[in-house]
Amino acid sequence: MIVFDLKCEGQGHVFEAWFGSSADYADQKARGLLACPLCGDTRIGKALMAPAVAAKGNQRREIIPQQQSAAEAETAPVAAGPDEAKMRALVKALADAQKKVLEGSTWVGRGFAEQARAMHYGEQDKDSIHGEVAPAEAKALAEEGINVAQLPFPVIPPEAKN
Numbered sequence: 001m002i003v004f005d006l007k008c009e010g011q012g013h014v015f016e017a018w019f020g021s022s023a024d025y026a027d028q029k030a031r032g033l034l035a036c037p038l039c040g041d042t043r044i045g046k047a048l049m050a051p052a053v054a055a056k057g058n059q060r061r062e063i064i065p066q067q068q069s070a071a072e073a074e075t076a077p078v079a080a081g082p083d084e085a086k087m088r089a090l091v092k093a094l095a096d097a098q099k100k101v102l103e104g105s106t107w108v109g110r111g112f113a114e115q116a117r118a119m120h121y122g123e124q125d126k127d128s129i130h131g132e133v134a135p136a137e138a139k140a141l142a143e144e145g146i147n148v149a150q151l152p153f154p155v156i157p158p159e160a161k162n
């Protein structure tokens, strides 16, 4: 079975119809057996197909900025709600909270995983650090029992601010 989104020419109603195959659809259309369930129009054609989801996903990956704390992240943090003002306030509160946390933390960039391990295994004094790490590496750190949290917002490395 195959489902098509069909559309009547008269009033542009869009409706779904099932057929045994593409050929069945063509055959029924040719014999005038297709009719719009809403207005009875027999001038029926295929409605435009929705864009493919996979293609969208691929495009999204390419526009993730490299500065993001987890540059190769599969998903980007997002929030949604009916009240735009409340959502903005929430995002601002999160941004302020992140800024506060990072005030006492040292940017270590790509050296994050190495330093996090050194602290965890006692080779280095414990301190708050933040930097960049690939998702697979973050998972490996977590499995070793090292506390790693993804930051809600991208961090601009200090060397990039100059």
Ligand SMILES: [Zn+2]
Pocket (backbone or CB within 6 Å): 008, 010, 011, 012, 013, 036, 037, 038, 039, 040, 041
């Ligand atoms: Zn119709």
